[in-house]
Amino acid sequence: MNELILIKLGEIALKGLNRRDFETALVKNIKYRISSLGGFKVKIAQSTVYVTPENEYSDVDEVEERIKKVFGIAAYSRAARAEKDMESIKAAAAEYLKDELESCETFKVEAKRSDKKFPLKSPEICRELGGSLLEKFPHLKVDVHNPQITVNVEIRDFGAYIHGDAKKGAGGIPVGTGGKAAILISGGIDSPVAAYMMAKRGVELTAVHFASPPYTSERAEQKVRRLLEIVSGYSGRMIMYTVPFARIQEEIQEKCPEELFTIIMRRFMMQISQKIAEEHGCAALITGESLGQVASQTIGAIACTDEACTMPVFRPLIGMDKEEIITIARKIDTFETSIEPYEDCCTVFTPKHPRTRPILKYVKAAQNELDCDALIAQALDNLKVTKIGFDLYKGS
Numbered sequence: 530m531n532e533l534i535l536i537k538l539g540e541i542a543l544k545g546l547n548r549r550d551f552e553t554a555l556v557k558n559i560k561y562r563i564s565s566l567g568g569f570k571v572k573i574a575q576s577t578v579y580v581t582p583e584n585e586y587s588d589v590d591e592v593e594e595r596i597k598k599v600f601g602i603a604a605y606s607r608a609a610r611a612e613k614d615m616e617s618i619k620a621a622a623a624e625y626l627k628d629e630l631e632s633c634e635t636f637k638v639e640a641k642r643s644d645k646k647f648p649l650k651s652p653e654i655c656r657e658l659g660g661s662l663l664e665k666f667p668h669l670k671v672d673v674h675n676p677q678i679t680v681n682v683e684i685r686d687f688g689a690y691i692h693g694d695a696k697k698g699a700g701g702i703p704v705g706t707g708g709k710a711a712i713l714i715s716g717g718i719d720s721p722v723a724a725y726m727m728a729k730r731g732v733e734l735t736a737v738h739f740a741s742p743p744y745t746s747e748r749a750e751q752k753v754r755r756l757l758e759i760v761s762g763y764s765g766r767m768i769m770y771t772v773p774f775a776r777i778q779e780e781i782q783e784k785c786p787e788e789l790f791t792i793i794m795r796r797f798m799m800q801i802s803q804k805i806a807e808e809h810g811c812a813a814l815i816t817g818e819s820l821g822q823v824a825s826q827t828i829g830a831i832a833c834t835d836e837a838c839t840m841p842v843f844r845p846l847i848g849m850d851k852e853e854i855i856t857i858a859r860k861i862d863t864f865e866t867s868i869e870p871y872e873d874c875c876t877v878f879t880p881k882h883p884r885t886r887p888i889l890k891y892v893k894a895a896q897n898e899l900d901c902d903a904l905i906a907q908a909l910d911n912l913k914v915t916k917i918g919f920d921l922y923k924g925s
């Protein structure tokens with residue numbers, strides 16, 4: 530049986546002028562995500578992407594797993610290809626959907642004829658194929674309103690394709706079409722979800738993680754890497770920059786009022802992240818903040834943090850409850866890793882009474898007590914670079 534995967538484009542089908550770019554990006558992303566599996570052809574025609582195995586050893590199940598996570602796909606179906614004549618179509622449908630048809634009681638046939646040269650019109654295709662299936666599976670009944678399975682036939686330029694109900698794709702728009710941004714990633718629950726959400730809107734990611742050895746351990750950093758590996762299943766590969774942060778935190782602790790510790794630390798994070806972002810072609814920052822979740826996430830605190838950088842800062846979780854965030858974390862499979870108990874650089878130095886309404890001029894005055902430029906330059910000189918998601922896709 531000639532099995533392949535047919536992919537229907539999502540939102541991108543609507544995007545008039547940009548459509549070509551979006552389609553090109555989607556095809557590139559699909560090719561890349563399945564490249565390590567080998568033996569597949571990917572092409573696009575009539576707003577449908579065809580992923581076709583080149584030989585019988587190609588692992589269609591694994592391709593499906595990967596395609597499920599590619600943004601820009603509204604729906605996909607595993608389908609059988611038949612010649613464009615009714616006898617081949619009937620035989621292929623009965624063979625390919627045998628198990629489903631045997632286990633269902635009701636069905637209907639839907640036909641789509643994009644190749645207008647095909648001699649039968651859609652209602653005639655439905656009638657003929659429906660009749661043939663009723664003969665081969667006499668227990669079946671037709672139910673046009675509420676069938677247990679819909680047998681779809683698509684008559685296209687390269688052949689006739691038969692499939693059952695389509696499956697929902699990952700939605701969103703193809704990664705890369707929305708530019709590039711730097712995600713500030715901790716080992717917590719929120720920032721991996723924020724990364725996923727922006728990748729869904731087509732944003733390519735670069736990751737920045739602040740680590741504070743010896744206060745934080747190598748294993749805490751490994752956990753962040755593992756989280757990003759999971760996210761990269763959706764976003765594609767990325768580079769992670771680990772920033773040594775202990776020195777800056779020690780300086781703040783020593784020289785700034787305790788109640789402003791967190792806010793000043795967060796300003797440093799934004800400043801350093803912006804520098805890394807600029808260096809690597811990112812036009813925005815992303816954080817996992819949610820309004821009111823902790824003292825540093827009040828409107829006043831966020832205003833003080835934002836003032837430290839000029840790039841737009843995306844906070845896709847800003848209006849979400851923790852429960853809603855956790856639901857997504859479970860769906861994308863980061864939750865179990867996020868709750869592993871390793872310390873984060875933020876928690877190591879948490880003040881007892883952080884200010885929830887910091888006043889910008891005092892915050893800036895306190896921060897200016899430090900030699901900020903030198904501290905930032907030193908941190909940037911000692912970045913660690915880690916490749917994320919490269920093994921998963923390339924020649925592994």
Ligand code: ATP
Nearest residue numbers: 713714715717718719720737738739816817818875
């Ligand atoms: P998360 O679950 O993402 O850790 P959180 O609720 O614990 O978030 P905070 O610790 O206040 O909140 O951090 C807010 C945001 O700041 C995080 O979502 C993340 O974007 C960024 N951030 C926090 N710690 C780090 C870190 N060590 N490295 C990089 N970014 C960080």
Ligand code: MG
Nearest residue numbers: 715717873875
């Ligand atoms: Mg955190």
